[in-house]
Amino acid sequence: xxxxxxxxxxxxxxxxxxxxxxxxxxxxxxxxxxxxxxxxxxxxxxxxxxxxxxxxxxxxxxxxxxxxxxxxxxxxxxxxxxxxxxxxxxxxxxxxxxxxxxxxxxxxxxxxxxxxxxxxxxxxxxxxxxxxxxxxxxxxxxxxxxxxxxxxxxxxxxxxxxxxxxxxxxxxxxxxxxxxxxxxxxxxxxxxxxxxxxxxxxxxxxxxxxxxxxxxxxxxxxxxxxxxxxxxxxxxxxxxxxxxxxxxxxxxxxxxxxxxxxxxxxxxxxxxxxxxxxxxxxxxxxxxxxxxxxxxxxxxxxxxxxxxxxxxxxxxxxxxxxxxxxxxxxxxxxxxxxxxxxxxx
Amino acid sequence: xxxxxxxxxxxxxxxxxxxxxxxxxxxxxxxxxxxxxxxxxxxxxxxxxxxxxxxxxxxxxxxxxxxxxxxxxxxxxxxxxxxxxxxxxxxxxxxxxxxxxxxxxxxxxxxxxxxxxxxxxxxxxxxxxxxxxxxxxxxxxxxxxxxxxxxxxxxxxxxxxxxxxxxxxxxxxxxxxxxxxxxxxxxxxxxxxxxxxxxxxxxxxxxxxxxxxxxxxxxxxxxxxxxxxxxxxxxxxxxxxxxxxxxxxxxxxxxxxxxxxxxxxxxxxxxxxxxxxxxxxxxxxxxxxxxxxxxxxxxxxxxxxxxxxxxxxxxxxxxxxxxxxxxxxxxxxxxxxxxxxxxxx
Numbered sequence: 001x002x003x004x005x006x007x008x009x010x011x012x013x014x015x016x017x018x019x020x021x022x023x024x025x026x027x028x029x030x031x032x033x034x035x036x037x038x039x040x041x042x043x044x045x046x047x048x049x050x051x052x053x054x055x056x057x058x059x060x061x062x063x064x065x066x067x068x069x070x071x072x073x074x075x076x077x078x079x080x081x082x083x084x085x086x087x088x089x090x091x092x093x094x095x096x097x098x099x100x101x102x103x104x105x106x107x108x109x110x111x112x113x114x115x116x117x118x119x120x121x122x123x124x125x126x127x128x129x130x131x132x133x134x135x136x137x138x139x140x141x142x143x144x145x146x147x148x149x150x151x152x153x154x155x156x157x158x159x160x161x162x163x164x165x166x167x168x169x170x171x172x173x174x175x176x177x178x179x180x181x182x183x184x185x186x187x188x189x190x191x192x193x194x195x196x197x198x199x200x201x202x203x204x205x206x207x208x209x210x211x212x213x214x215x216x217x218x219x220x221x222x223x224x225x226x227x228x229x230x231x232x233x234x235x236x237x238x239x240x241x242x243x244x245x246x247x248x249x250x251x252x253x254x255x256x257x258x259x260x261x262x263x264x265x266x267x268x269x270x271x272x273x274x275x276x277x278x279x280x281x282x283x284x285x286x287x288x289x290x291x292x293x294x295x296x297x298x299x300x301x302x303x304x305x306x307x308x309x310x311x312x313x314x315x316x317x318x319x320x321x322x323x324x325x326x327x328x329x330x331x332x333x334x335x336x337x338x339x340x341x342x343x344x345x
Numbered sequence: 346x347x348x349x350x351x352x353x354x355x356x357x358x359x360x361x362x363x364x365x366x367x368x369x370x371x372x373x374x375x376x377x378x379x380x381x382x383x384x385x386x387x388x389x390x391x392x393x394x395x396x397x398x399x400x401x402x403x404x405x406x407x408x409x410x411x412x413x414x415x416x417x418x419x420x421x422x423x424x425x426x427x428x429x430x431x432x433x434x435x436x437x438x439x440x441x442x443x444x445x446x447x448x449x450x451x452x453x454x455x456x457x458x459x460x461x462x463x464x465x466x467x468x469x470x471x472x473x474x475x476x477x478x479x480x481x482x483x484x485x486x487x488x489x490x491x492x493x494x495x496x497x498x499x500x501x502x503x504x505x506x507x508x509x510x511x512x513x514x515x516x517x518x519x520x521x522x523x524x525x526x527x528x529x530x531x532x533x534x535x536x537x538x539x540x541x542x543x544x545x546x547x548x549x550x551x552x553x554x555x556x557x558x559x560x561x562x563x564x565x566x567x568x569x570x571x572x573x574x575x576x577x578x579x580x581x582x583x584x585x586x587x588x589x590x591x592x593x594x595x596x597x598x599x600x601x602x603x604x605x606x607x608x609x610x611x612x613x614x615x616x617x618x619x620x621x622x623x624x625x626x627x628x629x630x631x632x633x634x635x636x637x638x639x640x641x642x643x644x645x646x647x648x649x650x651x652x653x654x655x656x657x658x659x660x661x662x663x664x665x666x667x668x669x670x671x672x673x674x675x676x677x678x679x680x681x682x683x684x685x686x687x688x689x690x
Contacts, residue, residue, distance in 0.1 A: 005461040015455040020485025029483065033461065034447075037468045038478040042444070050444065050479035054503050055402035061501055063446035064482045099387070099395065101408035102379075103497045105450070110360040116350040116378065123382045133383040134395035137409045137497075138374065140365025141688065145492040152448045152482075154499030156406055158399050343486065 006032040022231025023336035048089040060095035063154040069343045074188050075204030079121030084208045086155040087129045088228045091210035094165045095157030102136035107146030129208035167244030169224040174313040175291035177284045179304035181257035182234050186276035186341050187265045198261045207280035212301040221294045224285040235274040235333045238321040246319045251311030253323050275336045277344045351377040367576025368681035393434040405440035408499040414688045419533045420549030424466030429553045431500040432474045433573045436555035439510045440502030447481035452491030474553035512589030514569040519658040520636035522629045524649035526602035527579050531621035531686050532610045543606045552625035557646040566639045569630040580619040580678045583666040591664045596656030598668050620681045622689045
């Protein structure tokens with residue numbers, strides 16, 4: 001292995017908030033430093049998690065750390081986020097979530113009552129998602145070296161099928177399905193941080209989405225890829241697919257549901273809802289012929305009750321995402337560069 | 346579930362460093378708040394990790410977060426620690442470590458070169474321990490809300506046997522085996538922090554111990570329990586066993602190897618090596634009749650080359666640990682109360 005830092009120090013002498021924002025710099029760090037250093041077939045697959053077999057069992061393993069600020073927000077808190085985020089990553093591997101680990105990094109001086117609220121939230125979210133917290137670890141850092149609570153969850157799930165699901169599997173003609181309106185998680189948090197007031201409070205969409213995903217698999221829908229729309233939002237998930245498959249995706253902007261209050265908050269803050277994080281939304285790539293049946297299955301679950309088709313995979317001309325605007329013009333959607341919303345999850 | 350905080354707020358209105366120190370307060374927090382909230386048979390087993398079966402495969406799952414300060418110390422760094430700590434927790438479940446997840450919480454402003462050094466160390470330690478980093482996550486927190494790098498690793502291992510290993514399985518007459526000298530990891534770090542100078546630098550014992558443990562299992566040694574001697578050190582591991590099995594353990598103080606420089610550093614800082622963290626040491630409880638063969642197997646691996654028997658399980662009189670001193674007197678070893686060495690791992 002090279003001992004020269006693979007990120008040019010002259011460009012980035014230090015880690016910036018944007019390196020954790022889910023955009024271009026995050027991807028550069030992951031691709032140039034982490035993937036090259038740790039390279040192995042499971043990691044190289046580039047999923048939300050790793051899928052492997054042990055003694056005949058087909059398993060998925062995922063992890064996420066959670067540093068969201070504030071700890072509590074409309075529609076959720078760091079505890080429910082830490083459960084649902086990892087449950088959803090397992091679902092995106094096509095796995096039934098079974099077991100979670102829980103690592104806590106607490107800051108000295110954290111009110112015990114706050115910790116208790118978060119622990120209760122974790123317990124409720126785990127019960128709702130049907131997973132067990134089976135092992136954990138607690139560390140305490142000095143005052144001023146943390147921010148109340150940071151959590152990490154890792155999850156193990158089981159795959160009841162031998163289908164390969166991943167961005168490289170999408171095909172020209174695939175329908176692109178979206179499980180509901182976008183931008184709520186990010187804007188719920190930003191509204192609290194920025195003190196925005198609307199007629200009705202924006203609620204995070206934080207929720208487990210394993211049930212509709214497993215229902216698609218059990219119904220035999222030939223899912224080519226699924227991805228939850230977390231950091232970097234819908235736009236980044238689409239761009240990642242276009243690049244991984246080296247195909248053009250075409251998406252109709254007018255079809256993408258954005259609630260009015262979310263749109264309003266985005267406009268006030270100069271944000272594009274396409275890039276705002278969600279915690280209970282996903283896209284699925286399925287053959288056009290199966291799209292109607294897939295949507296019917298997704299709509300049968302309340303968490304994806306408003307599912308709809310937003311676009312199609314066009315073909316191998318270029319690895320780009322075309323967004324057809326309201327007036328019919330095409331614009332190219334790019335990866336988010338720099339930081340948009342720090343510490344959103 | 347009760348909505349009253351199970352830790353009396355009047356006693357502990359906030360989280361203190363001692364809640365993460367591995368002593369009495371850590372145990373109180375785990376037992377009263379976490380175990381009661383998340384209770385399930387896997388968690389209740391109280392191992393270093395959870396052991397379960399999925400589709401016929403017998404697996405272990407563990408996690409630890411790492412907040413050690415400084416990031417680099419003689420004999421290791423936060424990266425090697427994060428690999429070996431989790432590898433060792435899997436080994437303590439009797440599992441062969443296979444796959445690790447890697448969660449990073451980076452502080453804005455962290456020098457990119459420092460991150461690169463840690464990533465290289467993780468890569469080397471994973472290769473040395475024979476595990477793969479298969480998935481990960483990176484978050485960046487604002488300057489002053491972290492301390493350079495915090496890591497979390499979760500690990501999956503496979504059990505090639507159906508033996509039950511755990512503190513509740515120890516039996517009167519069991520030999521207590523120790524894999525080497527104690528106190529080096531904690532004192533290597535404290536010597537750096539306190540600027541202590543010795544003729545030779547104290548090196549952490551940070552190392553993977555899965556090989557000797559798996560060799561014991563493969564040789565058919567009837568291991569009743571194994572435990573690595575991390576936070577809280579040898580004393581805490583012994584007390585946990587005495588309590589879990591409700592038995593008296595008797596240990597000979599004179600037999601416990603402590604290097605002269607470690608002893609000297611402990612005396613300077615007023616610490617007892619019995620409570621100092623190790624990162625490459627474990628104790629094993631085996632039937633007396635198998636002790637000699639077990640020691641021979643352990644000594645065949647350099648990481649446990651100096652293994653020896655330090656005591657025996659006496660019986661069910663009382664759940665205590667008796668330490669026989671140099672002059673023959675008995676003292677009762679208790680759980681560490683309060684904080685001894687914060688952020689040692």
